[in-house]
Amino acid sequence: MSHKPLDIKAGDPPLTPPTVFERTWPSRIDLKQEIMDEVVELLIGKNWVDEADRAWLYLCFDEVVVNAMLHGNEGDPRLEVIITVRLDERRWVVTVADQGDGFTETAIPDQSQPESLMLEHGRGIRIMQEWLDELTYYRGGSVAWLARHRADAVPPSA
Amino acid sequence: MPCDFLVVQRYDKIVLAEVKKERLLDPASITSLGEALIAECDRTAKISLVIDVTEVGYLSSAMIGKLVAVHKAAKLSKGRVAIVGLKPTLLQMFKVTQLDKLFQFAPEAESVILEYKRKPL
Numbered sequence: 001m002s003h004k005p006l007d008i009k010a011g012d013p014p015l016t017p018p019t020v021f022e023r024t025w026p027s028r029i030d031l032k033q034e035i036m037d038e039v040v041e042l043l044i045g046k047n048w049v050d051e052a053d054r055a056w057l058y059l060c061f062d063e064v065v066v067n068a069m070l071h072g073n074e075g076d077p078r079l080e081v082i083i084t085v086r087l088d089e090r091r092w093v094v095t096v097a098d099q100g101d102g103f104t105e106t107a108i109p110d111q112s113q114p115e116s117l118m119l120e121h122g123r124g125i126r127i128m129q130e131w132l133d134e135l136t137y138y139r140g141g142s143v144a145w146l147a148r149h150r151a152d153a154v155p156p157s158a
Numbered sequence: 159m160p161c162d163f164l165v166v167q168r169y170d171k172i173v174l175a176e177v178k179k180e181r182l183l184d185p186a187s188i189t190s191l192g193e194a195l196i197a198e199c200d201r202t203a204k205i206s207l208v209i210d211v212t213e214v215g216y217l218s219s220a221m222i223g224k225l226v227a228v229h230k231a232a233k234l235s236k237g238r239v240a241i242v243g244l245k246p247t248l249l250q251m252f253k254v255t256q257l258d259k260l261f262q263f264a265p266e267a268e269s270v271i272l273e274y275k276r277k278p279l
Contacts, residue, residue, distance in 0.1 A: 033184065055216050055247045062183055062218040111255055120226050123255040124219035130254045 004129050006105045006137070013095055013138040013145050017088035024082045027073040027098070029066070036061045039083060039094060047152040048092045056131040063124035064096040064144040072098030072142055091133065093147040102141030161194035163187070171237075172274050173198050174267055176210040182217040192224035196231040205237035206274040210267045212243030222251065229260050236279065238262070240270045 021042060025035055040057045043049040049057060065081065073079035079099045086093040109122035116122065128135050134147035163179040175195060182188060199205050207228070225241070232239045240262040244252070252258060264270045 029185070033181075036183075052247070055245070055251075058181075058183060058216040059218060059251065062220075066218075066220070117256060117260060118226060118230065120223035121220075123222055127219060127222075127251050127254050130250070 006108060006125060007135070008102070008105060008137040008141050010140055011138060013136075013143050017086040017091070017093055019084045020087045021085035022082065024080050026077050027069045027075070027079045027081050028077045029069050029075070032062070032065050032069070035065055035081075035083065039085065042085060043092060043094075048087070048150045049148070050151045053131070053151075059124070060128045060132065060146055061094070061096075063128060064146065067124075068096050068098035068100075068142075068144070071103065072100030074100065087150075089150075090153055091147050091149050093134075093145060095143055095145050097139075097143040100142050102137070102139060104141070161190040164191060164194050166194075166198065168202075169271070169275075171202055171204055171278070172206045172208065172271055173202060174208045174210060174271065176212075176267075177214055180213060180215045182214055182221040185220070188218070188221050188224050191221075192227060195225075195228040199228065199231035199235050199237060202237070203235050204279040205232055205235050206279065207232055207237060207239045208267050208270050208274070209239065209241050210243050211241060211248075212266070214243075214248070215245065217248060217251075222255070222257070226257070226260065238274075238279065240264055240274075242267045242270055 025031055036058060039061060043057065044051055044054060068081045082097040084095045108125055109116045109119050111126040132146050132148050134145065136145040138145060163177065165176040165178060167174045175198065179187065198207060229239050242264045243266060244263060249263060
């Protein structure tokens with residue numbers, strides 16, 4: 001099975017697509033479900049994501065919100081997590097930013113290695129890569145950029 | 159920690175564990191379910207554990223990792239684990255990370271239980 005390298009860039013995320021939603025939450029894990037529900041309902045309610053893909057959305061957002069709160073912000077409830085939803089005619093983007101120092105790819109187990117099979121962690125990024133069109137990290141890993149084509153996008157004319 | 163959304167039925171060494179919860183996302187649920195399933199493995203040597211997740215709609219990668227821990231516990235007791243009733247999207251998540259090499263999957267519990275009765279460990 002092929003293994004996609006994780007894309008971690010030092011700089012800021014692009015300014016486009018334009019932001020249609022932005023909200024800041026305290027870094028409290030007990031708020032995770034509320035945060036995920038709000039973003040999931042926005043994406044599905046606007047038909048940017050198919051209802052059938054709801055389980056993928058929850059897995060992806062659980063992964064990035066938990067990482068932002070527990071790893072990026074080190075579980076400190078005084079720190080914040082900022083979530084944006086961006087949109088153009090072709091795709092939606094969700095960014096999740098924490099106030100930490102980021103991470104390197106060496107922190108993620110290589111799922112292509114047989115010894116990784118029995119690990120109890122480290123699968124989330126590989127699963128997200130399967131469904132998302134883009135999974136990129138900016139600011140050294142403290143901003144997650146998740147993008148996928150819009151479910152309601154008009155396909156290019158044949 | 160008791161798991162109030164797990165229903166367990168034991169047929170000698172075959173244990174059917176039905177997960178009665180739609181969302182396996184919050185840390186407390188993941189921990190209590192994992193501990194309850196591992197306790198079943200610790201209690202029964204050569205366990206044939208059938209985990210029925212028909213009612214589960216959403217799970218996190220942390221829950222998938224916890225199921226790997228359950229698999230390890232079953233192997234320690236010289237046992238085996240099947241996961242039944244996985245929705246197609248969730249099954250794809252397991253396959254992406256090659257966990258179909260670790261677990262047996264089936265659409266429903268009955269056929270696996272019959273198989274385990276025919277082929278005891």
